[in-house]
Amino acid sequence: MRVAVLGLGAVGKGLLRTLAAKPELDLVLTAAADSSSACIDPDGLDPTAVLDAKCATGRCGASGLSATDVLASGAYDVLVELTPTNALTGEPALTHIRSAIERGKHVVTSNKGPIAVDHAGLTALADEAGVALRYEATVGGAIPVIHAIRDGLAGNRFSSITGVLNGTCNYILTRMDDEGLTYEQALAEARELGYAEADPTYDVRGIDAAIKLVILANTCWSLGVTLDDVSITGIDGLTVDALRLAADQDCTIRLIGEVAPAENLLRVAPRVLPRNHPLVIEGTLNAVMLSTDMAGEVTLMGKGAGSVETASAIIGDLIAIRDRYVECG
Amino acid sequence: MKLEMKDSPGQLVAALTPISEYGGNIIAVIHQREPESPSDTLGVQIVLEIAQERLDALVGAIKLQGVSILRLGEERLLYRQSVIMIGHLIHTDIGDTIGRIDATGFAEVAELNVHMPAIAEPSTALITIKATTRSEMGRALDVLRTVAAEKGLLIVEPLAGAEA
CATH class of the missing domain: 3.30.360.10 (Dihydrodipicolinate Reductase; domain 2)
Structure with a gap:
């Protein structure tokens, strides 16, 4: 399953480290964007190389590219939205998430802003498009509370x-x-x-x-x-x-x-x-x-927090989507 | 209350039915055959909570069922709850704060433990309220919340269902 990541702060870095450390999960990074650059490769990026570039230069990819290009590339099955939270407007995550859903892509996010601002609208949009919107990492860090509410209980x-x-x-x-x-x-x-x-x-x-x-x-x-x-x-x-x-x-x-x-x-x-x-x-x-x-x-x-702990919640959502929607190759 | 009733089928239900009809809440029913009681009657103790103004009506209704009430022990102000208050408690007239709870008639301040660290710094108090029923405790706390909002005091309440 192909994964695009928007936002490379502590949580984004933790996710990329986990993807690099656990290739058996079969989650392939095909695009990543931070606030000033992006990289896209439909055949797969090396998460470690992206992290190294980010640490060395402060940019994960080419400065001519942005999150918008990642979204438009379509080179992903799931968008992972990890940009900083804006509790009042939910932006820019709200626009990113809507844009991915409208393209028929699944969405996983750790961003509280868009889910708190427009849960009903985003859920309806995802239902209409027949895609998943999962946000386990928004509440309680590594604790699978949303899974417990929706599935376990x-x-x-x-x-x-x-x-x-x-x-x-x-x-x-x-x-x-x-x-x-x-x-x-x-x-x-x-x-x-x-x-x-x-x-x-x-x-x-x-x-x-x-x-x-x-x-x-x-x-x-x-x-x-x-x-x-x-x-x-x-x-x-x-x-x-x-x-x-x-x-x-x-x-x-x-x-x-x-x-x-x-x-x-x-x-x-x-x-x-x-x-x-x-x-x-x-x-x-x-x-x-x-x-x-x-x-x-x-x-x-x-x-309730931490980069790898939050990555745990994101990976759980990604695997739930893969098992439900995406045929394994 | 302690009731005496005939030891025959249906008597206990007859005695208990009016309690729910009058909005009472049964806390315990203790049912025992006392050696000194005549063999055809049964002594039953019932612990219940009910609003004060409905107690007389309830007593009447139980008697109508042919059940005699041997003893009616009343304990008013059954519920206790402690709340922590923080702020300028003394300078916002703590006498008035207490008075507003006592003035309700169904609740009163039973205890107050105030800590005053230094002049001009906020004080902290543990205030214990007693009330007749659970719902009246809720109303007393509403009064306290209103007073606290007026006086700019912070209230830290126990989590419902987790009272010590």
Whole structure:
């Protein structure tokens, strides 16, 4: 199966390294583009050579080529869209994804923007074109939560989804709890370790978690909700005393995303949980608890970020598409 | 409440039916034959929650079924829930914050533990509310959320179903 990759940041590089390391997956890279160049070869590119060029020059290919040329080349079965997230417009990924679907190509993305902005429109477009649109990597990193909702727990009725959806916040709260650090100290430490962005606003104000909650809500119930519908409280106002008071009751505080359509609940906020609750996880981990009618409560936990971890989710989507749609050569 | 009923088929159902009809929620039914009770009657203890204003009507309905109520133990304010509040709690009149919960009549602040790290820095408090029923606890928390929004306070609530 031929794969075109748009975006060569940490996740794109992790994917190319995995493709190079696992030739047995039979996923052939035929095109790649970054923000200033592209390379296309319908017979297959060497992922290692593309990575080397990217590292040496900052460009993966010829500067006269771009993502648009990759899309128009048609030299791929699946487009993997990994450009940076724009939560407000979903661009440029939204245009890339629509363009690929309209050409009859399958799409896999780790980009939260387009899925959060127009889940219903993109899903309808893909259905009409008879192609797959998969986005496991948008929520919970390596955790196969979308697979669990769509496949593993198919036929269940879901009553709620709650989860720890942001590793940066979970790290900060874990450190405040374990070491009695102030919010500012824990944030500074997270930055030093590379767990927090230079501008951590999206993470600590709960916006990143809210975007993921929107994706889960629309995937599970087709609610058609957007970021504006989520009641959001971040962790930036929390005090050490709050964690101490929770600890006195054998509890702690975590940033929890919660959606329960019957109760009209769509909320991201710091919450008090008993220490032995399945969602009380340490460090940068993520966890999602699905409440269903048949399976009861199912909790998935794992690494919520990282280049190879995210590549794992992307590869899972690619193989699901290959098995369902594409005949193996 | 403790009931006494005839030891014959259908009696327990007759006693329990009115509870759901009046919107009560049965928490436990303890059914035991006491040695001192006459052999043709049965003592049953029922633990239930029901809105205060509907209790008298329920008692009447149970009596109409021919069941006698031996004892009616009432414990008001059955539910407790603790919430953490952060912000300028004292300077936004903590007396008023507490008063607004107490004024509901169905819930009250039972405990307040305030930490004040330094002047001008936000304080943190654990506030424990008691309420008669689960739904009234929900209404009390709504009041608290409204007050917090007015006063710019941050509230950290327990995750539903995961209360300590």
